[in-house]
Amino acid sequence: MNAWRRWKNRLMLALLAALAAVTVMPLLAITFYLISQGASALDLAFFIEAQKPVGELGGGMGHSIVGSLLLVGSGALVGIPLGLACGIYLAEYGDRERLAPWVRSALELLASTPSILIGVFVYVLVVVPMKGFSLGAGALSLALILLPLVARTSEELLKLIPSHLREAGLALGIPRWKVVLGVVLRSARPAILASLILAVARIAGETAPLVFTAFGNPNFSHSMGGPISALPLQIYTYAISPFDEWHRMAWAGALLLVGAVLVLNLVTRIAGGSHDRGSSD
Amino acid sequence: MIAAVVTDQEGTDGRTPVELETRRLEAYFGAHRALHGISLAARKNELLALIGPSGCGKSTFIRCLNRLHEETPGATTRGEVLLEGEPIYGKGVDPVQIRRRIGMVFQRPNPFPTLSIYENVASGLMLAGTRRRSLLDPVVEKSLRQAALWDEVKDQLDRPGTRLSGGQQQRLCIARALAVNPPVLLMDEPTSALDPVSTARIEELLVELKRSVTVVMVTHNMQQAARVSDQTAFFLMGEMVESGATDQLFTNPRDSRTEQYITGRFG
Numbered sequence: 001m002n003a004w005r006r007w008k009n010r011l012m013l014a015l016l017a018a019l020a021a022v023t024v025m026p027l028l029a030i031t032f033y034l035i036s037q038g039a040s041a042l043d044l045a046f047f048i049e050a051q052k053p054v055g056e057l058g059g060g061m062g063h064s065i066v067g068s069l070l071l072v073g074s075g076a077l078v079g080i081p082l083g084l085a086c087g088i089y090l091a092e093y094g095d096r097e098r099l100a101p102w103v104r105s106a107l108e109l110l111a112s113t114p115s116i117l118i119g120v121f122v123y124v125l126v127v128v129p130m131k132g133f134s135l136g137a138g139a140l141s142l143a144l145i146l147l148p149l150v151a152r153t154s155e156e157l158l159k160l161i162p163s164h165l166r167e168a169g170l171a172l173g174i175p176r177w178k179v180v181l182g183v184v185l186r187s188a189r190p191a192i193l194a195s196l197i198l199a200v201a202r203i204a205g206e207t208a209p210l211v212f213t214a215f216g217n218p219n220f221s222h223s224m225g226g227p228i229s230a231l232p233l234q235i236y237t238y239a240i241s242p243f244d245e246w247h248r249m250a251w252a253g254a255l256l257l258v259g260a261v262l263v264l265n266l267v268t269r270i271a272g273g274s275h276d277r278g279s280s281d
Numbered sequence: 282m283i284a285a286v287v288t289d290q291e292g293t294d295g296r297t298p299v300e301l302e303t304r305r306l307e308a309y310f311g312a313h314r315a316l317h318g319i320s321l322a323a324r325k326n327e328l329l330a331l332i333g334p335s336g337c338g339k340s341t342f343i344r345c346l347n348r349l350h351e352e353t354p355g356a357t358t359r360g361e362v363l364l365e366g367e368p369i370y371g372k373g374v375d376p377v378q379i380r381r382r383i384g385m386v387f388q389r390p391n392p393f394p395t396l397s398i399y400e401n402v403a404s405g406l407m408l409a410g411t412r413r414r415s416l417l418d419p420v421v422e423k424s425l426r427q428a429a430l431w432d433e434v435k436d437q438l439d440r441p442g443t444r445l446s447g448g449q450q451q452r453l454c455i456a457r458a459l460a461v462n463p464p465v466l467l468m469d470e471p472t473s474a475l476d477p478v479s480t481a482r483i484e485e486l487l488v489e490l491k492r493s494v495t496v497v498m499v500t501h502n503m504q505q506a507a508r509v510s511d512q513t514a515f516f517l518m519g520e521m522v523e524s525g526a527t528d529q530l531f532t533n534p535r536d537s538r539t540e541q542y543i544t545g546r547f548g
């Protein structure tokens with residue numbers, strides 16, 4: 001009886017381990033392939049130079065790194081506060097506000113819109129009237145992707161904070177908004193920060209909406225009103241070219257992107273882990 | 282429906298004026314009625330004890346007194362609650378202003394998990410805008426001393442409040458309520474998790490507080506009610522069976538159900 005149980009236990013464990021291996025395998029394969037193809041192109045020039053005209057040797061993705069940082073940074077600057085505001089509104093005032101179900105539906109609709117459609121939407125709304133592709137339009141499209149993502153996760157995380165803490169604050173005669181900011185948000189802060197990093201990592205790889213908005217640019221640029229390069233866009237440009245050197249650079253760009261997202265994930269993992277240990281009682 | 286208890290106004294029997302009063306108060310959770318028309322008064326500088334078996338509505342009742350009941354989704358009230366004669370459920374009354382005047386200690390300790398012991402005690406003042414340590418320090422020390430917790434935590438005020446034991450957390454929450462100095466204090470079984478020594482010190486605190494504060498306290502401990510309260514009300518299944526002077530209610534109850542409960546025959 002006991003031996004059979006132990007045997008069954010081992011069998012199940014082996015099965016689960018095999019399934020886990022199957023899940024991890026593609027990730028490992030992609031990473032190793034990226035390293036083998038792209039690592040050789042990761043030199044100093046790759047990080048500081050822009051695209052060279054066709055026929056010239058060298059060049060890099062410095063302009064795309066700067067572009068991605070600017071696009072993701074300004075997208076986050078708009079999308080995160082708006083998303084947080086929506087999340088707080090829905091979690092803390094959702095059951096007493098008549099507007100809340102509409103806000104929630106709108107966010108769900110936005111979340112389920114394919115990102116390429118968001119690009120087209122911003123193209124019609126911003127690019128056409130402004131007569132040009134721009135960093136601003138690209139950042140706006142990323143913000144629109146970020147907004148429902150942040151709103152939904154922060155709403156969920158705020159709802160996990162037990163209501164007796166809100167009541168403790170309210171019973172002290174503190175206005176609701178101060179209880180929300182000073183007690184509830186503060187309690188959920190580590191988890192929300194982690195979710196924000198993941199959300200930002202998610203938009204860092206967005207390509208489709210940028211095609212219609214930021215467009216891409218072979219040179220360095222930081223103007224809000226002008227087209228700008230981004231890592232995913234430049235990877236595409238290099239990848240579809242007929243030159244081996246550019247292909248290598250595309251692989252290196254992909255490696256950089258995957259690596260950056262991986263690092264962001266690990267950071268939240270480590271920060272989240274230390275937080276869990278810190279707050280357990 | 283129970284007839285409204287006639288409450289004396291000041292002077293007729295030498296007692297202090299009514300500070301907090303309910304009139305035919307009903308409380309609902311959705312369609313479920315948890316309180317069936319309670320009329321009860323707490324007088325200034327007196328301690329009103331609420332006793333009754335588990336689930337009879339004591340917590341629900343005191344949560345109606347500072348408008349916390351309505352924080353539960355679907356929960357509503359009917360009837361009146363008067364604070365110094367003014368209806369707290371009146372139109373345009375801001376619950377925040379009411380709660381400034383009516384402090385509360387909850388049945389289950391609920392310190393703020395992200396705040397230190399010090400910040401927990403000072404939280405009412407800090408969230409209201411007071412930041413200066415020179416103003417907060419004396420209040421924190423006084424409140425913790427009153428709550429019989431100072432000696433145990435004075436060297437670790439920066440530790441998280443949730444790292445304390447259950448009974449210490451309960452006293453921390455008492456200190457937090459005292460720190461904002463409200464004229465009325467609602468206490469839901471404030472000593473349920475405490476050892477006899479701490480319980481005795483909280484009871485001393487209650488007697489001392491009565492000089493300046495009106496207290497409504499829920500307790501399952503009959504001796505405690507007899508020791509510290511002036512008035513006692515007995516609740517049963519959402520109704521108030523009987524209320525009156527504590528010594529009278531315990532020695533000579535009017536209702537047979539009260540007598541059965543206090544002699545331990547049911548509940």
Ligand SMILES: Nc1ncnc2c1ncn2[C@@H]1O[C@H](COP(=O)(O)OP(=O)(O)OP(=O)(O)O)[C@@H](O)[C@H]1O
Pocket residue numbers: 310313315333334335336337338339340341342353388
């Ligand atoms: N959040 C809630 N939703 C629905 N019903 C509730 C809720 N809280 C309490 N009740 C009901 O209201 C009634 C009174 O509960 P209450 O907590 O006031 O009892 P109590 O007298 O404080 O009991 P105890 O001595 O165990 O604390 C109970 O029947 C309970 O089931």
Ligand SMILES: [Mg+2]
Pocket residue numbers: 339340341388469
């Ligand atoms: Mg209770």
